[in-house]
Amino acid sequence: MNFKPKSASIVYYVSDIQRTETFYNETFGLGLERMEGADPFWLQGQLENGLDLIFFEMEGTRGNTPAIVFEVNEGGIDDIVAELADSGVTIVTPVSEAPGGWSADFLDPDGFGLGLWQSGELPRTLKS
Structure with a gap:
């Protein structure tokens, strides 16, 4: 597999976004920004x-949140997910539309949730 992650995000599913915004901005001083599109x-x-x-x-349950999401920087999310599946990796969510692009979720060997995200500006496949 040619995919080597260069960046990652930790994604949380929360029950109350305003409460989360207050906590992380006012208590932790993180300066989270509101992003539109969802x-x-x-x-x-x-x-x-x-x-x-x-x-x-x-809705999130322990075990599926937080999740580490790796960014696909050069395109080809469909190719990467196909290679993961061919390698025996359990695909939880196939490539689907996400804010600003495409995403897919899969499990590591211990059942921990991982994800991929790719900008919609990049090609979903690099194969001709």
């Missing part, structure tokens, strides 16, 4: 080391 908005911020924290309001 209903409701989502929150996003970056730590000094470059790690992104992203919060979506949706």
